[in-house]
Amino acid sequence: xxxxxxxxxxxxxxxxxxxxxxxxxxxxxxxxxxxxxxxxxxxxxxxxxxxxxxxxxxxxxxxxxxxxxxxxxxxxxxxxxxxxxxxxxxxxxxxxxxxxxxxxxxxxxxxxxxxxxxxxxxxxxxxxxxxxxxxxxxxxxxxxxxxxxxxxxxxxxxxxxxxxxxxxxxxxxxxxxxxxxxxxxxxxxxxxxxxxxxxxxxxxxxxxxxxxxxxxxxxxxxxxxxxxxxxxxxxxxxxxxxxxxxxxxxxxxxxxxxxxxxxxxxxxxxxxxxxxxxxxxxxxxxxxxxxxxxxxxxxxxxxxxxxxxxxxxxxxxxxxxxxxxxxxxxxxxxxxx
Numbered sequence: 627x628x629x630x631x632x633x634x635x636x637x638x639x640x641x642x643x644x645x646x647x648x649x650x651x652x653x654x655x656x657x658x659x660x661x662x663x664x665x666x667x668x669x670x671x672x673x674x675x676x677x678x679x680x681x682x683x684x685x686x687x688x689x690x691x692x693x694x695x696x697x698x699x700x701x702x703x704x705x706x707x708x709x710x711x712x713x714x715x716x717x718x719x720x721x722x723x724x725x726x727x728x729x730x731x732x733x734x735x736x737x738x739x740x741x742x743x744x745x746x747x748x749x750x751x752x753x754x755x756x757x758x759x760x761x762x763x764x765x766x767x768x769x770x771x772x773x774x775x776x777x778x779x780x781x782x783x784x785x786x787x788x789x790x791x792x793x794x795x796x797x798x799x800x801x802x803x804x805x806x807x808x809x810x811x812x813x814x815x816x817x818x819x820x821x822x823x824x825x826x827x828x829x830x831x832x833x834x835x836x837x838x839x840x841x842x843x844x845x846x847x848x849x850x851x852x853x854x855x856x857x858x859x860x861x862x863x864x865x866x867x868x869x870x871x872x873x874x875x876x877x878x879x880x881x882x883x884x885x886x887x888x889x890x891x892x893x894x895x896x897x898x899x900x901x902x903x904x905x906x907x908x909x910x911x912x913x914x915x916x917x918x919x920x921x922x923x924x925x926x927x928x929x930x931x932x933x934x935x936x937x938x939x940x941x942x943x944x945x946x947x948x949x950x951x952x953x954x955x956x957x958x959x960x961x962x963x
Contacts, residue, residue: 651846686804814917
């Protein structure tokens with residue numbers, strides 16, 4: 627790092643900047659997406675590991691931040707999906723435990739209203755992740771059906787349409803992995819899971835943690851300067867399947883992120899995020915790697931879940947029935963209405 631850039635970074639971390647938090651910045655979100663895609667196992671479709679797909683996911687991982695400023699309605703509804711304000715008691719608004727999330731946004735909103743807040747104020751990041759994972763599972767299910775239907779088709783026109791639809795679905799899968807990547811990445815950034823999201827804030831502060839606006843300088847300029855893709859990949863934990871529903875997995879993931887808030891402020895207090903301090907680099911790399919590992923695992927789990935999924939409408943049919951040749955999916959997928 628040059629002396630000039632080191633001084634500039636130190637100044638940013640010392641005084642902060644007035645900007646809306648976007649966690650991570652472009653560099654962090656890109657690394658989460660790319661590292662996850664490069665770590666996918668061979669059991670997943672080959673197109674996911676192609677260089678173009680990896681690059682696309684890295685860039686699409688940034689899209690929910692890049693779309694900000696689209697309009698008042700757009701931003702007011704979507705911005706709270708990037709964070710959740712977990713409290714020092716480990717709960718959201720004191721009433722929702724991360725590891726016992728209500729099953730729907732409506733149920734979540736009802737619980738928060740009982741505490742005098744709303745998801746538009748306190749955030750709904752868990753549901754952004756869950757929703758995008760469920761969408762990805764459905765995407766994979768349709769891709770499986772397209773591929774199997776094309777293999778089994780006897781009508782050349784039907785076969786051609788199913789093959790084309792599989793390609794369209796591949797493009798959609800990359801978009802939806804990019805969205806999932808963004809919100810999973812947000813969930814590995816400690817300040818996106820805490821009431822102490824940009825300095826300690828107006829709360830009891832017996833340990834004297836900073837009240838400066840440290841959020842954006844750390845997630846953006848600092849990450850770009852000190853975190854590398856190779857280090858992120860080397861730090862990722864092995865694949866882990868909790869054998870639990872997605873809402874429980876996401877809740878536990880965000881609870882783990884919340885647990886790193888105090889360590890972040892302790893490190894900041896000790897000067898660990900100043901140039902040349904290795905502990906800050908190690909901590910930050912570990913948080914980006916946590917997002918990449920979780921994204922990889924959720925992609926794998928979505929693929930596995932898709933084998934038992936159903937597609938179509940009135941009636942639905944199982945993926946396995948198409949793969950076994952019991953059902954021709956063409957009419958349902960093309961549309962017979």
